[in-house]
Amino acid sequence: MNLEKIIAHKAVSVFNKLYEQTLENNVLQITKTKKEFNGDYTIVLFPLLRYARKSPQQVGEELGAELKKNDNLFSDYEIVSGYLNISIDNSYWLDFVSEASQNPDYGMSLENENKQKIVIEFSSPNTNKPQHLGHIRNNFLGDSLSRILKANGHDVVKVNLVNDRGIHICKSMLAWEKWGDGTTPKSENRKGDHFVGDYYVLFNKMYKKDVEQLIEEEGYTEKEAEKESPLLQEAKKMLRKWERKNKKVRELWQNMNSWVFDGFDKTYADLGIEFDKTYLESETYLEGKAIVLTNMKRGRVEVANDDSVFVDLEADGLDKKILLRSDGTSVYMTQDLGTAIIRYEDYSFDKHIYVVGNEQDYHFKVLKIVLGKFGYEWSKNLEHFSYGMVELPDGKMKSREGKVVDADDLLAEMKKTAMQKTDELGKLDGLSDDEKNEIIRKISLAALKYFILKVDPKKNMTFNPAESIDFNGNTGPFIQYTYARINSLVRKAEELSINFGEQKLDNINLQDIEKQLIKTIYEFQNVVVDAGKNYSPAFIANYIYNLSKEYNRFYHDLPIFKENDEEIKNFRLKLSKLVGDIIKTALYLLGIEVPARM
RNA sequence: GGCCCUAUAGUUCAAUGGAUAGAACACAAGUUUCCUAAACUUGCGAUAUAGGUUCGAUUCCUAUUGGGGCUACCA
Numbered sequence: 001m002n003l004e005k006i007i008a009h010k011a012v013s014v015f016n017k018l019y020e021q022t023l024e025n026n027v028l029q030i031t032k033t034k035k036e037f038n039g040d041y042t043i044v045l046f047p048l049l050r051y052a053r054k055s056p057q058q059v060g061e062e063l064g065a066e067l068k069k070n071d072n073l074f075s076d077y078e079i080v081s082g083y084l085n086i087s088i089d090n091s092y093w094l095d096f097v098s099e100a101s102q103n104p105d106y107g108m109s110l111e112n113e114n115k116q117k118i119v120i121e122f123s124s125p126n127t128n129k130p131q132h133l134g135h136i137r138n139n140f141l142g143d144s145l146s147r148i149l150k151a152n153g154h155d156v157v158k159v160n161l162v163n164d165r166g167i168h169i170c171k172s173m174l175a176w177e178k179w180g181d182g183t184t185p186k187s188e189n190r191k192g193d194h195f196v197g198d199y200y201v202l203f204n205k206m207y208k209k210d211v212e213q214l215i216e217e218e219g220y221t222e223k224e225a226e227k228e229s230p231l232l233q234e235a236k237k238m239l240r241k242w243e244r245k246n247k248k249v250r251e252l253w254q255n256m257n258s259w260v261f262d263g264f265d266k267t268y269a270d271l272g273i274e275f276d277k278t279y280l281e282s283e284t285y286l287e288g289k290a291i292v293l294t295n296m297k298r299g300r301v302e303v304a305n306d307d308s309v310f311v312d313l314e315a316d317g318l319d320k321k322i323l324l325r326s327d328g329t330s331v332y333m334t335q336d337l338g339t340a341i342i343r344y345e346d347y348s349f350d351k352h353i354y355v356v357g358n359e360q361d362y363h364f365k366v367l368k369i370v371l372g373k374f375g376y377e378w379s380k381n382l383e384h385f386s387y388g389m390v391e392l393p394d395g396k397m398k399s400r401e402g403k404v405v406d407a408d409d410l411l412a413e414m415k416k417t418a419m420q421k422t423d424e425l426g427k428l429d430g431l432s433d434d435e436k437n438e439i440i441r442k443i444s445l446a447a448l449k450y451f452i453l454k455v456d457p458k459k460n461m462t463f464n465p466a467e468s469i470d471f472n473g474n475t476g477p478f479i480q481y482t483y484a485r486i487n488s489l490v491r492k493a494e495e496l497s498i499n500f501g502e503q504k505l506d507n508i509n510l511q512d513i514e515k516q517l518i519k520t521i522y523e524f525q526n527v528v529v530d531a532g533k534n535y536s537p538a539f540i541a542n543y544i545y546n547l548s549k550e551y552n553r554f555y556h557d558l559p560i561f562k563e564n565d566e567e568i569k570n571f572r573l574k575l576s577k578l579v580g581d582i583i584k585t586a587l588y589l590l591g592i593e594v595p596a597r598m
Numbered sequence: 599g600g601c602c603c604u605a606u607a608g609u610u611c612a613a614u615g616g617a618u619a620g621a622a623c624a625c626a627a628g629u630u631u632c633c634u635a636a637a638c639u640u641g642c643g644a645u646a647u648a649g650g651u652u653c654g655a656u657u658c659c660u661a662u663u664g665g666g667g668c669u670a671c672c673a
Contacts, residue, residue, distance in 0.1 A: 034617065044616060046653055082653090083617060126673065168673060310670055317601085322670035332673050361602060362668050388603085389666075396666080425636065443636090455611065458603085460666065462610070472636055473622040474611080481636050488634060530614090542612065545621080556629095556638045598636075 002526055004030050006073075007041050007086065014066045019052045027051075032519070038078050039085030040519060046082055060084040093518045094505040097571075100521065101501070101578050107524045107585050112153025119157045119347050120146050120385075122355035123273070127164045127260040128172040129197035131267055132397060132404035133390045133463060134357065139273050140452050141387055142355040143591045144537040151589055152532035157347060160275040161339060162264075164257050165282040166332075168200070170238040173252050174231070175199035175206070185259050191408065193263025196256050197399075204400045207231050236327075243329055270411055272445065272591060279339060285330050288338025292323045295374050311370055321366050336367050337374075344378055351381050353535075358386040358458075385535050388460035405465050414444035417468050418477075427598060439595045443477050446592045450476030453590050454541035474545050476592055479583060482548040484598045486580035489560060493573055496561075500577070503570035513554045517575060520547050524582055528589070537590055544586040551579045 008030045012023050027047055033039040043063070045056040052059045057079060064077030064084050075089040100106045122142020125131055131139075142158070150156045163169075176199045185195040207229060214225035226232070241249045268274070292309060295301050301311045301323060309324040323334055343352060354364060364384035371379035389396060390405075397404045418440050422428055428436045451469045455461045471477040493500060510518070524543065531539040560576065563569040584594050 029614095029616075031614085031616075037617080042617085046616080049653080081617070124673095128673095163673065166673065304670090306671090308671060312670095318669090319600095320670050325671040327671085329671085331671065333670090335673090357667095358603065359667055360673090363673090365602095386603090391666080400672095421636075427634085427636075451610095459611090460604075464610085467609090467623090470610095470623065475622080475636085477636060478622095481634080485634055485637085492633070538612090542621095549621085552637060553639095555633080559633075561633050597634085 003088070003522070004032075004041065007043075010071060010073075011043055011063065011067060014070070015048065015052075015063060018062055018066060021051045023048075023051060032523075033085045035516070037080060037083075037085050038076075038087065040088045041086050043084040043086065044082070045079075045084055056082040090508075090510055090515075091506075093510070093515065093522075094508060096522060097518055097575065097578065098505050101574055104581075105585075106578075107528050107582060108151040109153050109525070109529070110151070115153050115155060116350040117155045117157070117347060118149055118351045118353060119159060119343060119349040120149070120353040120355065121159050121161055121343075122146075123268075123275070124161045124163065124356070125264060126166075126168055127162060127193075127196070127257050128168045128200045129399050130191070130193035130263060131407040132399060133407065133410060134397060134404075136271070136407050136410070136448070137387060137390050137452050137461075138355055138357070139268075139271055140449050140591065141385070141457055141537065143273050144449075144453055144540075144589060145353070145355065145385065145535055147589045147591060148528065148531050148537060148540065151528050154532075157349075158274070158276045159343070160278045161281065162278060163281050163335075165242065165253075165285060166335075167235060167239050169253065169257075170235045170242065171203040171207075172196050172200040173249075173256055174235050174238055175203035176256065177252065185262070191263045191266065192259030192261070193267070194406075194408070195263075196260050201400070203231070203235075239329060240327060267407055270408070272593075279342075281335050281339070284339045284342050285335045286338070287342055288334040288336070289324065289330050291337055291341060291374065292334060300373055311373070313366065313369060316369055318362075318366060318369070321370070323370075333363065333367065333370070336363075337370065340367070340371060340379075340382065341376070344376070349378075349381065351383060353383045353385050355385045355387070358388055360384070361386055385457070387457040391460055391462050393462060393464050393466075405463065410448070411444070414448050414469065415440060418444040418447065418471065421471055422598075439598055442593045442595045443471070443480060443598060446476030446480050446587070447471055448476075449590055449592050450479070450541060453537040454545070456538050457536060476587075477598075479544055479548045479587065480592075480594055481598055482551055483580055483583045483587075483594045484596065485555060486551070486576050486583070487594075487596055489573065489576050490580065492561065498570070498573065500570040500573035503567065503574055505571060505574075508567060508571050511558060513550070513557060514572075514575065517547075517550050517554055517579065520550055521578060521582060524586070531589070540586050540589050544583060544590075547579065547586075548583065551576075 008025055008028050011030070012025050012028050015021065015028070016023055029044040029047060031042050031044070033042045045060050048059055049056060060079035064079065064086065067086065068074045068077055073089060073092060074086055076087040078085045120142060123135065123139050125135060146156050146158050176196070179202060180199065185192040188195060210229040210231045211222070211225040214220045214228060215222060220228065238249055242253060292301060296303065296309060301309055303309055306326040307328070308322055308326040310320050310322045312320050314320070321333060322331055325331060340352070343349070356364065361384065368379050368382050371382070392405065422440060428439060447469050454474065527539055527543045531537060558572065560569060560572045563572065587594055
């Protein structure tokens with residue numbers, strides 16, 4: 001039980017006794033005391049006044065005095081304009097430091113009585129183009145959320161769903177067939193996913209010309225032209241051939257997909273992302289089709305005049321949704337229906353989380369309802385973790401037009417900047433190239449991951465490619481640097497054979513900044529829980545920045561090895577080590593590694 | 599047209615309905631005989647507008663305006 005609850009509990013029972021009331025626990029509001037006031041926790045007195053029928057000053061005085069009298073947890077109290085600020089006795093904080101220092105998993109609650117089996121799907125790239133900044137946010141959020149849920153004691157399965165079939169894939173294929181001249185990624189020395197992506201962009205360029213021509217020369221409206229374009233018709237024909245398992249088309253498809261997968265493997269390795277299982281839509285989409293047909297027999301879906309199959313959701317306040325095209329091929333929804341069912345057969349999950357952008361809010365709403373209509377009880381356990389788009393200063397990224405910030409390019413750019421910065425500062429002089437590169441890798445990836453994850457996932461975020469991502473201030477490297485400093489202290493202590501871990505913490509007089517640090521350390525366990533409840537890696541990021549900032553102030557203001565008092569010196573080392581451990585754990589939850597030095 | 603999300607310093611981000619709205623970057627000025635200056639300290643500067651609920655609103659509700667998204671045969 002955490003301190004806030006303990007205090008609230010005690011305060012309520014004291015209050016009830018004082019004023020002969022029967023308050024519920026949730027009437028009493030308790031918060032952490034703001035830094036500019038004395039005290040650790042604050043009870044807001046306003047809501048209590050109507051029960052006590054006294055002034056804030058009186059209630060605060062009586063409540064504070066009674067709490068302090070009966071319990072040595074409380075060392076002091078003070079009333080400031082309607083707020084009762086309570087101080088916790090130092091011995092409580094010191095005991096906490098000793099305890100946390102001995103727990104290597106401090107912050108993680110790996111035993112959870114409400115343990116759930118959670119399947120989390122993220123990344124979900126298409127094989128017609130390389131990944132861009134939008135995918136990066138998806139990958140980082142999915143990976144970090146998995147780690148956070150695990151830290152909350154859940155059984156987490158990370159799955160990737162690769163969309164390796166469909167009209168968009170055929171577009172790349174068709175363009176390559178038409179204009180590729182038999183070239184390969186190898187012959188052109190181009191990463192496979194980029195190679196294929198080039199043809200996707202090329203298709204769209206030619207398609208646009210096609211459409212313009214139809215409008216100008218044949219007098220079509222824009223809509224008609226878009227539909228009637230010969231190029232698009234050809235791609236559709238290819239998709240039908242693909243669904244009929246046409247040998248030539250399938251061979252081409254296999255080939256181009258394998259190029260893309262080679263590229264993706266490299267990108268995932270660079271990003272430090274792994275999956276427990278990868279599903280391919282080409283292997284699951286038929287299940288979706290089968291389900292739709294079964295439910296057609298049962299009369300749960302409708303068939304239009306042109307033979308397309310749809311479900312009418314107007315009763316649920318939504319529109320009609322197509323499930324099979326008039327030519328019998330599957331749409332996105334069809335696939336997701338099938339995939340969900342297979343997923344449940346595979347894992348019998350308690351919860352299934354889709355990490356997908358908020359542009360698909362409607363899609364997942366429909367998916368859930370349709371599965372419910374089809375009689376799948378577990379559809380209520382599907383959750384859409386909807387995150388905001390990454391926008392460029394001049395608007396949304398459009399991969400059709402090639403207007404994107406490419407994932408691989410961005411990583412390379414980050415590395416270059418990190419290397420340049422490091423050389424300027426002369427930080428890693430004297431290390432071997434391998435050691436140096438490894439540290440640079442960690443720093444540049446941290447800068448990128450932190451930049452993305454510190455933002456509330458629900459919100460859209462802006463990325464300006466013209467301004468490179470910072471390495472100073474509220475950044476990943478800043479936090480890594482704090483860790484590296486601490487690591488250096490610990491190393492030195494070992495060299496000097498100082499065994500600070502054994503230090504008993506009894507009568508240490510805490511400086512303000514030390515106490516503040518301990519309180520922040522204490523918060524970590526709550527932050528991990530909240531981050532799990534709210535699906536928000538940003539909670540962890542903001543927390544760890546704050547902790548690092550406070551530690552740097554402590555490090556700057558107070559002597560450690562130069563402290564004469566042995567007990568205090570050992571205490572400060574112990575505190576430092578604890579902060580270092582928490583930084584490491586917290587960064588781990590964001591998928592960020594720590595360098596031993598930097 | 600309908601539905602959903604969103605609006606905080608010059609910029610990028612914070613703030614379970616609680617105290618004087620926090621940071622970072624940028625800008626201006628300081629701190630290295632001292633454990634890593636990728637650090638620390640100081641200054642400048644913001645809740646779109648109009649109502650409402652409340653002891654108290656950046657937070658909840660309504661309207662307006664701006665931005666983004668979705669709206670059955672793209673995924």
